[in-house]
Amino acid sequence: MPHTYKLNEDVRHQPQGPQGRAANDAPMIYTIVQRMPIEADGRLRYRIKSKSENIERVVTEDQLSYSQ
Template structure:
């Protein structure tokens, strides 16, 4: 299994909205800062940092898309 995104690449993160809410917020732009080890469930994970603020998250690859 190979990672789709490279270090320092800009991506969009699609946040998951709270239950019962019709829409989630617009995707925000983040930078890949680390590729995390593959977990037992086989999903690829990344540590990302927000371009707009000092927010870091660990997300799965399916939550990301290429930034335009």
């Protein structure tokens, strides 16, 4: 299964709340900085960096969408 997003591409990240529920926070814009190896559970992961803050995180592809 190939990764959908490319390096240096801007994406929206929808944070998740407790137990995987969608958080009420507005999505933030991040840049893809690394495609992570596919984990044992089969989900694709990315390392992303915030455009507005000095924050990096690893997220699953289902938490991302294209930035407009």
